[in-house]
Amino acid sequence: MSIHINLISDHLTPALITVLADKPNISCIYLIHTGAHYEVLANKLKRFYYSKNINSVELIQVNNPNAYADVRQQAEKIYERISKTHPTEYLYLNATGGTKPFAFAFAQAFDKRQQRSVAIYVDGHDNQIVFLTDDQSLKPFKQSEVLSIEDYLKLYEFEFSDNFDQYEKVDKYKTLTQKLAKHFKRSPGALPSINSLIQESGFNNGYLEVVHLSKPPFKALTEILTLLHDNELIIYDGKTITVRSVEDARYICGGWYEELIYFAAEEAELTEVKLNLEAADRNELDVVAINQNTLMIVEAKTINWKQPGAQSVVLNKLDTINRSYGGRFAKAVIMSAHPASAKLKERIEHHRNLQLVETCDYQRLIKFFKDFKNTTEGKQ
Missing domain, CATH: 3.40.1350.10 (Trna Endonuclease; Chain: A, domain 1)
Incomplete structure (x- = not known):
């Protein structure tokens, strides 16, 4: 079994990468923070771990995080306490977070491979886990792919529900979306024109009115209006435009581009x-x-x-x-x-x-x- 120690900073994601990769083996996690602001973040991380059924999580506060000598003494005491509490388990200190003196002091204190303790760093640029040690036998290794979108956003307490019906409708309009993209690529001037016309329907206010054209549309705009008519998003007769639904109006005024990016x-x-x-x-x-x-x-x-x-x-x-x-x-x-x-x-x-x-x-x-x-x- 293993014990994970996270140094808390404003960026919580690196802690998750190592914890979720080793989740089946973890018996306890310690979150080391440096005061009120980081205690709030530590509790946020604690709630996330609880949501993942990791229920043994303890917060420990460290004082004077920029005073290296002082922090080093505190780090040694914390190492002694944790190693005595878990004498047979492996200790993993994730030193990615915190100030440099804070991280360096704890990395030094936990770099004791002979006592089943190592310090690690999550290198986001090169996508690897690095051991913070002089032991050359410990080589960097590739991160495990462990984070989902839901995990990532849940950590920052973004709650959402997935609308699967939405994706069925998106697939239904995939061909239309790509045709609109080709039209607007050829005739970028048609983009603000179509947006302006559809906005005249009043859909942003929750209702729809018939849009009367003050003059005949130019060729590219006519082609786009005809395409939308043929796909039953609007009724277009050359003189007026009737949008069939507020949802269709939102699609025409930008939703198609969101869907193009998604595809x-x-x-x-x-x-x-x-x-x-x-x-x-x-x-x-x-x-x-x-x-x-x-x-x-x-x-x-x-x-x-x-x-x-x-x-x-x-x-x-x-x-x-x-x-x-x-x-x-x-x-x-x-x-x-x-x-x-x-x-x-x-x-x-x-x-x-x-x-x-x-x-x-x-x-x-x-x-x-x-x-x-x-x-x-x-x-x-």
Whole structure:
């Protein structure tokens, strides 16, 4: 059997990777924290472990985490206590979290292989577990793929239910989604036009009105309206547009792009992909994917970025969502079907965890997700 010791920091994910990989063998977990803020996070992690039927979890507080000599003495005392309490079990200290003096002091204290104790570090960049020791016989090894999207988000207390009926409807419109993407790729000017026309129906207010065209639509827009009519999302007679349902309106005004991204991630064979996850606080995650314990949160946009305030709203939302539910080991991506402005690109460069992808080309989206897959699996 084994004992796991986690050093608590703002980023809890590395602790999960080693614990879930060794879950059948664990008899107890110790969570080492450094005060009120980290005690809250330790209790969050404790609740997650309880949800996984790991019921023996104890919190231990360490003082003065930046004073190395003091922390080293506390670490030695904690090692002595744990090793005496569990004399026949192997001790695994995960030193990925905490300040450098805090982590180094505990790694030194628990680096006692002869006494069945080792210190380890989760290297997210190279996707491996590293032993913090001078013993050259202990080689780094590849992380086990143990985290699901539900596990990852549950850790950050994002509660959601999976709507399986939704995925059946998404599959039903897969061909239409890809046809719309091709139309908008050829005629990007049609994208803001179709959005504007459908928004005139009033669907955002929960009702639908007939949209009267003030002038004949241009050729590309006519082709798109005809396609939507043929697929029974709207009734189009050349002079008016009647949207059949609020749900159909939402699909036309951006839902198709969310679904295109979802299909691309699925085709790239990522471990798991989810669409339109909604939290209790009404925050919605457009597309969420995970591969090799790395989470990606995608915000899909078909808006015209020149609209007043559009940039700030989207950036702030995604940054907040990523910090709330992702942590350092997650990636946040804005995918835009409409070309972004230079100002937006500049702002995104100043967000450490944000990335911008500008395309509605299906093959480019697939390549993006395949690159993500290869990177997380250490192939790039």
